[in-house]
Amino acid sequence: MIATESYKPKQFNLSGLKGISDQTLEMHFKLYEGYVKETNALNTRIAEFLKDGRVDQEEMPLYSELKRRLGFEFNGMILHEYYFSNLKRGGGGEPDTRSSFYKAAEWSYGTYDIWKAEFVGVGKMRGVGWAMCYEQPDGRLSNHWISLHQTGEVAGFNPVLVMDVWEHAFLLDYKPAERPKYIEAFFSNIDWTAVEGRLNQAKFGATGSR
Numbered sequence: 001m002i003a004t005e006s007y008k009p010k011q012f013n014l015s016g017l018k019g020i021s022d023q024t025l026e027m028h029f030k031l032y033e034g035y036v037k038e039t040n041a042l043n044t045r046i047a048e049f050l051k052d053g054r055v056d057q058e059e060m061p062l063y064s065e066l067k068r069r070l071g072f073e074f075n076g077m078i079l080h081e082y083y084f085s086n087l088k089r090g091g092g093g094e095p096d097t098r099s100s101f102y103k104a105a106e107w108s109y110g111t112y113d114i115w116k117a118e119f120v121g122v123g124k125m126r127g128v129g130w131a132m133c134y135e136q137p138d139g140r141l142s143n144h145w146i147s148l149h150q151t152g153e154v155a156g157f158n159p160v161l162v163m164d165v166w167e168h169a170f171l172l173d174y175k176p177a178e179r180p181k182y183i184e185a186f187f188s189n190i191d192w193t194a195v196e197g198r199l200n201q202a203k204f205g206a207t208g209s210r
């Protein structure tokens with residue numbers, strides 16, 4: 001959308017996580033706020049082009065560049081909001097075996113452990129990006145890699161568990177080669193209730209053929 005109304009950074013109270021320091025979180029919140037600011041700035045500039053009701057041919061190069069950047073900044077903002085809100089102090093453990101998430105993991109991957117092994121595997125992939133667990137429209141789970149913030153997202157899939165694996169997410173706490181330790185820390189803080197709440201099948205009833 002052409003948002004003339006600007007987005008406001010959300011607040012997350014996450015101090016005291018296990019294995020992800022408050023210092024890392026403070027720095028990460030600032031980075032997130034940068035994405036919100038840039039999204040607003042780009043939307044304002046893009047709106048300028050449309051004031052006369054059209055995008056003129058001579059405006060096209062700059063307009064195109066701003067629209068491309070918007071995909072990066074906008075998704076950077078949204079993915080961080082998913083990430084921070086699927087963590088909580090006192091989280092972690094495993095999802096309830098009776099939960100829709102656990103059942104969907106079993107349905108989709110055979111066992112929860114296999115689902116987890118794949119999600120962790122995606123998180124360890126070399127490169128800058130995100131590990132994503134989506135709920136497909138039929139209710140199955142599907143793990144994916146996103147490069148940067150915007151390459152690899154699957155249209156119509158619902159993000160349910162989102163893990164930032166850009167190095168800024170853990171570099172103050174772990175060495176670059178210690179990403180697996182960060183992933184372990186991430187798992188020890190997951191807010192499984194929040195994850196469950198994102199599932200459409202938990203909200204609207206199972207749509208899959210189980």
Ligand SMILES: [Fe+2]
Binds near residue numbers: 028031080164166168
């Ligand atoms: Fe990040």
